[in-house]
Amino acid sequence: MSTLDLSGRVALVTGGAQGIGLAIVQLLLEAGAKVALVDISPNLRETGQRLGRSFKPENVLCLTCDVTDSTSLRKSFEKVLSHYGSLDIVVNNAGIADEVNWDKMLHINLHAVIAGTYLALELMDPEKGGVIINVSSMSALYPVVYAPAYSASKKAVVTFTRCIKSAAEGANVRVNCICPYYVKTQMSQRGLDAMPEQFKNEILQNGLMDPEDAAKGIMELITDTSKNGTVLRASAKRGLSYHIFNDNTF
Ligand SMILES: NC(=O)C1=CN([C@@H]2O[C@H](COP(=O)(O)OP(=O)(O)OC[C@H]3O[C@@H](n4cnc5c(N)ncnc54)[C@H](O)[C@@H]3O)[C@@H](O)[C@H]2O)C=CC1
Ligand SMILES: CC/C=C\C[C@H](O)C(=O)/C=C/C=C/C=C\C=C\[C@@H](O)C/C=C\CCC(=O)O
Secondary structure: OOOOOOOOOEEEEEOOOOHHHHHHHHHHHHOOOEEEEEEOOOOHHHHHHHHHHHOOHHHEEEEEOOOOOHHHHHHHHHHHHHHHOOOOEEEEOOOOOOOOOHHHHHHHHHHHHHHHHHHHHHHOOOOOOEEEEEEOOHHHOOOOOOOHHHHHHHHHHHHHHHHHHHHHHHOOEEEEEEEEOOEOOHHHHHHHHHOOHHHHHHHHHHOOEOHHHHHHHHHHHHHOOOOOOOEEEEEOOOEEEEOOOOOOOO
């Protein structure tokens, strides 16, 4: 049971129907937040019903949305605001790993994260403030030869997050990102099944995180009000640590 108290806070999580997104949804609900799951998954409704049985059903809102559809994404954000009366926490988590359909992947992994960040900055109450967490990947920090477009999308999320920090401060909003190493979800399982053995062995040696541990990193970024513009690394091997950039060299 969570010792954190987010009662009265309203969170929106994209990709909340499974994996890391569902893990952060559960931690947010345990902390008493009202949570909107924004996802394209056909399992979204069933997931929402199951959550409604474990938590207050009035604290769970499921919105079917393709985050690459800007109109649908805006309507989902606005629906959360009209339904719950505020928007305090946004986790731009939805993402795919697909080097064949890389154009679609960039729309999900990058375009929708930027759109979700700007929607959050527009709709969050500057008096109350808010926090946005963008989900990147360790592949942003260590380019991955078998996932070049994916790595690029995740590197761009880090750069965008670090750049938007100042504008967010003006709106009394914090923006941070997390860079998990491999996490035990359907995405990484598909990735491991498809990749050459030598890469798979290194990953298995480093270990895969449980989604709940990645979600705990996201919760840290949500609840630690000193964090803005930070990049949190997360892995089974080394836990949580903040990535330090040397921006001064020119
Ligand atoms: N699993 C891993 O090893 C790692 C994952 N990540 C990132 O974490 C995030 C979550 O990944 P996982 O939970 O592993 O993935 P997952 O594949 O288990 O879940 C992704 C969720 O996003 C939803 N989604 C996909 N495309 C969507 C769209 N167009 N519109 C709305 N929802 C959509 C899916 O329906 C699903 O519910 C992704 O951004 C991923 O890149 C980062 C590092 C490691
Ligand atoms: C195939 C796509 C599926 C999932 C991708 C996911 O986003 C992901 O976790 C990708 C990680 C890629 C890592 C790439 C390089 C790793 C470099 C190594 O030097 C080890 C780095 C970190 C290990 C753990 C740690 O030290 O914290």
